[in-house]
Amino acid sequence: MKFSANLGFLWTDRSLPDAIRTAKAAGFDAVECHWPYETPPEQVKAALEETGLPMLGLNTVRGNPGENGLCALPGRQPEARAAIDQAIDYATAIGAGAIHVMAGFADGPEAEAAFLENLRYARRNCPAGIDLLIEPLNRHDAPGYFLRTTDQAAAILKQLDMPGIKLMFDCYHVGRTEGDVVTRLKALAQVIGHIQFASVPSRGAPDQGELDYRFVFAKIAEMGWSQPLGAEYKPGGATDDSLGWLRSLR
Template identity: 75%
Template sequence: MKFSANLGFLWTDRPLPQAIRAAAAAGFDAVECHWPYDVPAAETRAALEETGLPMLGLNTVRGPAGENGLAALPGRKAEARAAIEQAIAYADAVGAGAIHVMAGFASGPAARETFLENLAFARNTCPEEITLLIEPLNRHDVPGYFLQDTEQAAALLSDLGRDGVKLMFDCYHVGRSEGDVTTRLAALLPRIGHIQFAAVPDRGAPDHGELDYRFVFERIAALGWTQPLGAEYRPGGDTGASLGWMQALRTAR
């Protein structure tokens, strides 16, 4: 089993290039991030090349304070598409494999149509080798977010009908909103582009809580998934001190 360090949550006490180096030193197989745009792409790429870690993905910007993405907001297409183009440019510069297109706070048919149109724009604009991702966020943590569950996301992907646009399946968000995580994983596998995880319900390290991640990881491996799984959890202090779960899994092999 391979793991990716999500540097939006892990090693947040240091600049992104140093966080990449810390992830490599800790034994992660890849990294991913949220919003790296304040760091020059050349510095990020240099750290990736030095460590040999791939950058799995990054997010489009949230937008002005209080927002959480732009791509499903009616009347905001120019901003949403500028954010998509910004993400594509950065991803291309650092060799990132995917872009999470953040939908934002919206609802209703107009929001759905706007999101579909902006996803089509993103796919038409984005290099073929970069995957686009959409992610449902649970209603407890992110009330009002456009994408709220995997059923809604799967229906939207069906209507979009474009290759290279996939589901980001976060076990934490699915566990909080829907439950039955491994059954949903199996059913949605052909649509999934990336898998993330954290403890349910506190979003801590995956060594406690409602989900038995040893079982979840075994099921993911049995499904034939070979890409790194994204550790997107809150370490509750020093990141290095939170990594006992990974050490235990690798010792048990």
Template identity: 80%
Template sequence: MKFSANLGFLWADRPLPDAIRAAHAAGFDAVECHWPYDTPAAEVRAALDQTGLPMLGLNTIRGNPGENGLSALPGREAEARAAIDQAIAYAVAVGAQAIHVMAGFAEGPEAHAAFLANLRYARTACPDAITLLIEPLNRHDAPGYFLRTTDQAAALLADLDLPGMKLMFDCYHVGRTEGDVVTRLAALLPLIGHIQFAAVPDRGAPDHGEMDYNYVFDRIAALGWSRPLGAEYKPGGSSDDTLGWLHARRSQSLS
């Protein structure tokens, strides 16, 4: 089983190129990030080339302070599409495989229409090789976020009916809001473009909490998933000190 380090949380105290090198040294198979835009793309690409790690994905910007994405905000289409263009340009420059198009805090039919229109724009503007992702966020961490459940996301993807549009299935968010994570993951597998994880409910390393990730990882493997799973958890200190789960998994696969 392969794993990706989400550098929005892991080694977040280091410049992004150094975080990429730290993830490589720790034994991760890939990296992903949140908002890399303050780091020149050439520096990120150089670190990826040096380590041989792929960049799985990045997010569109949040927007103004207190916002959490722009693409479902009625009347903000120009800003949302500028953010999409920015993400596409950066993803192309660093070779990222996917872009998470963040919806933002909104609700209602106008927000639904705005999100669909901006996602259609994104698919038209984005190279076919880059997957576009949408992700439900749980109501505890992101109250008022437009995209709240996997059912809502699946309905949106059905409405769009576009190639290269996929669901980001975060076991942590689904566990906090919907539960029954493994069953939902299996049912939604054809729609899923990336899987992330963290402990429930504290979003820490996956070696504690309500969810048994040894079981979850085994079930994901049994479904035939072969792409890296995204470790998007808050280390609460030194990232290197939280990697016992990764070393244990590696040892298990070798035994």
């Protein structure tokens, strides 16, 4: 099993290039991030080349303070498309494999129409080698977020019917909202582009909580999944002190 360090939560006390180097030294096989835009892309690219780690993905920006994405917000198309363009440019510059298109807090048919339109724009303008990802967020952490369940996300993907737009399946979010994580993984295997994990319900390291990741990871392996799984958890202290799972669960 391979693992990716999500540097939005891990080693946040370091610059992004230094966090990439630290992830390599800790034994991770890849990295991913949230919003790298304050770091010059050439510095990130240099760290990736130095370590040999792939950058699996990054997010579009959240928007104004208190927002959580722009792409499902009716009437905000210029800002949403600027965020998409920014993410495409940065991902291209560093060789990232995917962009998480953040929907934002919205509801109803107008929000769905805006999200579909912005995803079509993103796919038309995104290089073929970069996937676009959509991710349901749980109602406890992100009440009012447009994408709430994997069924809703799958319906969006079916409406789009475009190659290169996939589901980001976060075991933590699914565990908090839907449960039955392994069954959902198997049912959605054909549309999943990336898998993330954290303990349920605390979002801590995966060797705690109610979800048995030894079992989950074994089932993911049985599915034939070979890409690195994204460790997107909150370490609750020094990241290095939270990495016992990396040895015991690998």
